[in-house]
Amino acid sequence: MRNKVDFHLHSTASDGVLSPSALAACAHASGVRLCALTDHDTTAGLAEMAAAATELGLATVSGIELSSAWQGRDIHIVGLGFDAGHPAIQAAVEARSAQRKARMATIADRLDRAGAPGTEAMARLQGLTHPTRTHLARTLVDMGVAADMPAAFARWLGRGRAGHVRTEWPSIEATVQSITLGGGVAVLAHPLRYTLSAGQRRTLVSHFRSAGGTALEIVTGGVAGHHIETALGLALRNGLEGSSGSDCHDPALPWHRPGRLATLPEAVVPVWHRWGATLHAALEI
Ligand code: AMP
Ligand code: MN
Ligand code: MN
Ligand code: MN
Numbered sequence: 001m002r003n004k005v006d007f008h009l010h011s012t013a014s015d016g017v018l019s020p021s022a023l024a025a026c027a028h029a030s031g032v033r034l035c036a037l038t039d040h041d042t043t044a045g046l047a048e049m050a051a052a053a054t055e056l057g058l059a060t061v062s063g064i065e066l067s068s069a070w071q072g073r074d075i076h077i078v079g080l081g082f083d084a085g086h087p088a089i090q091a092a093v094e095a096r097s098a099q100r101k102a103r104m105a106t107i108a109d110r111l112d113r114a115g116a117p118g119t120e121a122m123a124r125l126q127g128l129t130h131p132t133r134t135h136l137a138r139t140l141v142d143m144g145v146a147a148d149m150p151a152a153f154a155r156w157l158g159r160g161r162a163g164h165v166r167t168e169w170p171s172i173e174a175t176v177q178s179i180t181l182g183g184g185v186a187v188l189a190h191p192l193r194y195t196l197s198a199g200q201r202r203t204l205v206s207h208f209r210s211a212g213g214t215a216l217e218i219v220t221g222g223v224a225g226h227h228i229e230t231a232l233g234l235a236l237r238n239g240l241e242g243s244s245g246s247d248c249h250d251p252a253l254p255w256h257r258p259g260r261l262a263t264l265p266e267a268v269v270p271v272w273h274r275w276g277a278t279l280h281a282a283l284e285i
Contacts, residue, residue, distance in 0.1 A: 001260055001261060001262055002030075002031050002259055002260070002261075003031075003032070003219070003244055003259050003260075003261035003262070003263055003264075004031060004032060004033040004034060004259065005032070005033070005034045005035070005244055005259075005264075005270075005272055006027055006032045006034075006035045006036075006244065006245055006246050006248070006258050006259050006261065007035065007036045007038065007061075007063065007078065007080060007187070007217075007243050007244060007245040007271070007272070008036070008038050008063075008065070008078060008189065008190075008217065008220065008221075008243075008244075008245020008246060008247045008248075009023055009027065009035060009036065009037050009038060009063075009245065009246065009247075009248050009258060010037075010038070010039055010040070010065075010247070010248065010249045011023045011037055011039055011045040011049065012045070013037075013039045013042055013044040013045030013048075014039035014040040014041070014042055014045075014130055014132060015039075015040060015132040015134035015135060015249060016039070016248070016249045016250065017249065017250045017251075017252075018250075018251065019045075019048070020037055020045040020046075020048035020049035020052060021048055021049070021051070021052035023037065023049065023248075023258070024049055024052035024053045024056060024058055024060075025052065025056065026251050026257075026258055027058065027258035027259060028053075028056045028057075028058045030251075030257055030258045030259040030260065031259050032058065032258050032259040033058060033059060034058075034059045034060070034061075034272060034275075034279055035053070035058065035059075035060055035258070036060060036061050036062065036063030036078075036080055036245075037049040037060070037063050038063035038064055038065040038078050038079075038080075038245065039063075039064065039065065039130075040065050040067065040130060040132055041064065041065070041066060041067055041092075041093060041096035041097065041100065041130045042064070042093055042097075042129060042130045043062070043064055043084040043089065043090075043093060044129065044130075046062050046063070046084050047084075050062075059275075059279050061080050061081045061272075061275055062079075062080070062081060062082055062083070062084050062184070063078060063079065063080050064078070064079045064082075064089070064093075064179075065077070065078050065079075065189060066078075066079060066092060066096070066170075066175050066178070066179070067096055067099075067167070067169040067170075068169050068170055068171065068172050068174075068175040069167070069168060069169040069170070069171065069172075070171070070172050070204060070207065071200075071204075072166065073194060073195070073196070074167070074169065075169075075172060075188070075194065075204070076188075076189035076190065077172065077175045077176065077179070077186050077187065077188060077189060077208075077213070078186070078187040078188075078189045078217065078243070078245070079178075079179035079182070079184045079185070079186055079187075080184055080185050080187060080243075080271065081183070081184045081185055081274070081275065082179055082182035082183050082184025083182055083183045083184075084182075086181065086182035086183060088177075088178045088181035088182045089178060089179075089181075089182035089184075091178065092170070092175070092178035092179075092182075093130075095170065096130065096169070096170075097129050097130055099167060099168075099169065100130050100131050100132070101131065103165050103167050104122055104125065104131045104136070105122070106165045107122075107133075107136065107157070107163045107165050108121065108122040110162050110163055110165065111156060111162060111163045113162070114156075114162035114163070116140070116145055116156055116162070116163070117143060117145065118163065120143070121136055121139040121140055121143060121145070122136070124139050125139065133153070133157045133163075134149070134249070136152075136157065136163070137149050137152035137153055137156075137157055138152075140152045140156060159195075172207060172208055172211045172213075173211045173212075176208070176211045176212045176213055177211075177212065180212055185214035185215065185271065185274070186208075186211075186212065186213045186214055186215075187213070187214065187215040187216065187217055187243045187271060188204075188205065188208045188213055188215070188216050188217060188240075189217050189220070189245075189247075190217055190220045190223075190247065191204070191205060191216055191217065191231050191234060192220075192223060192227045192230060192231055193220075201234070202234065202237075205234045205235075205237075205238050205240070206238055208238075208240075209238040209239065209240060213240065214240065214241055214271065215235070215240050215241035215242060215243045215271040216231055216234060216235040216238075216240045216241075216242060216243065217231075217242075217243045217244070217245055218231040218232050218235055218242040218243065218244065218264060218265065218268065219231075219242075219243075219244035219245075219261050219262050219263070219264050220244070220245060220246070220247055220261075221245070221246040221247045221248065221255055221256040221260070221261065222255035222256060225262070228262060228265065232265050232267060232268060235268050236267065236268060240268075241268065241269045241270065241271040241273075242264050242265070242268035242269065242270055242271060243264075243270070243271045243272075244261050244262075244263075244264050245261075246258050246259065246260060246261055
């Protein structure tokens with residue numbers, strides 16, 4: 001399984017383990033020729049990624065994974081190809097930074113009351129502009145409070161646990177609009193990973209389309225073949241383009257290595273068609 005395009009990657013600018021330049025090197029070494037860094041709610045790593053990629057002959061487009069909400073659930077929307085300096089993008093980034101900091105304080109408080117050292121863990125994350133639950137989970141592991149990351153989520157931070165705080169992220173409409181105003185296109189991330197019935201998932205995808213969304217992330221890290229078929233059907237029924245991305249946070253995890261992905265089914269228009277002949281040449285397609 002190899003794919004030359006990876007439009008879903010995380011760096012140390014949010015909750016990934018590699019710096020943007022180390023991630024560019026890793027992606028290039030894995031055979032990726034076109035990628036986007038899509039950190040959670042931040043564009044802070046994009047300049048470093050672009051500079052390192054240029055050195056390597058790796059083509060990039062700007063990226064971000066914006067937190068959004070729909071019917072009380074966290075929904076992730078990847079933005080691609082926007083102008084990172086555009087006020088609409090920076091407003092989206094700053095609003096979520098404030099939300100993330102406030103939410104972390106609430107999580108810390110809840111953990112304290114549940115008997116875990118939330119405030120102490122939070123103190124180690126002070127410098128982060130966009131703290132995530134991943135950062136907190138890693139800290140709980142470092143402090144010996146949880147055995148590993150999955151355990152930290154299962155016991156403390158996942159849905160229904162003491163440290164799970166419902167966050168009023170911006171709506172799908174507002175999120176797509178931020179990306180579109182910034183000159184980019186919106187991709188609904190990992191559509192099969194949300195806890196939804198098949199009917200709810202169909203409603204989500206058509207809602208995303210009506211809100212101005214462009215593409216569906218049909219191929220994503222670690223999914224089964226039938227998930228690709230399901231996502232392909234959703235994209236085709238809604239007139240959406242298709243995207244692929246590993247959602248790599250740590251290349252040591254084999255199923256989330258950059259570019260370690262099935263190829264996008266030919267029946268759908270790839271979202272990368274819009275980045276022109278140069279990129280097609282880089283991809284040799
Ligand atoms: P947040 O955006 O702060 O809610 O954090 C969400 C991030 O936590 C996701 O992007 C994942 O990287 C990570 N995450 C969520 N659930 C788990 C889990 N069960 N095990 C490990 N990481 C998780
Ligand atoms: Mn993450
Ligand atoms: Mn996500
Ligand atoms: Mn992601």
